[in-house]
Amino acid sequence: MVLVLQLLPLLLSRAQGNPEASLEGRPGDRVNLSCVEVSQPTRWVWAPSFPACKGLSKGRRRILWTSSNGNPTVSAAQPFVGRLRALGLGIRRLELLLSAGDSGTFTCKGHGKDESRTVLRVLGDPADCKAPEPTRESGYLQILIPLLVLGLLLALGAGGLAYCLRSSVPLT
């Protein structure tokens, strides 16, 4: 019974004639995305499962494509800059460093209608998405507190020095 339940999604996706790969990982893991059965991949699109997580609207968006000189280009408008790169020549295989909110469907598209999909699930999504970003104030405090401590130490040192000097100089 358990086996049947595990096989069911696989059988269903086969029946729809729409083979989909699936990947799972945690934030900080690296995963490889592969483009299969697309003769000449030209671009990758991503449909986030939890768009609000990254402050995005719903729907597919281009995340990587080959520019006119043939080099892979990662969209600066999407949240993958610095975390997504093509492995080897072309854009058939990509490596992604996972972060919270990356869950979604990654589709590799060719010149025609051929495409290859990979469903990614980042463990902890969407709960991790709601983790508050470190605020500006806490950033300032992290600098301010050591500065205050340093200032205090300097003041104490100067005070001690003045005291020593005063006690060693005979009063006239």
Ligand SMILES: *[C@@H]1O[C@H](CO)[C@@H](O)[C@H](O)[C@H]1NC(C)=O
């Ligand atoms: C991804 O591909 C690279 C290069 O082929 C390989 O070194 C790495 O082990 C792969 N990573 C995973 C998670 O499969």
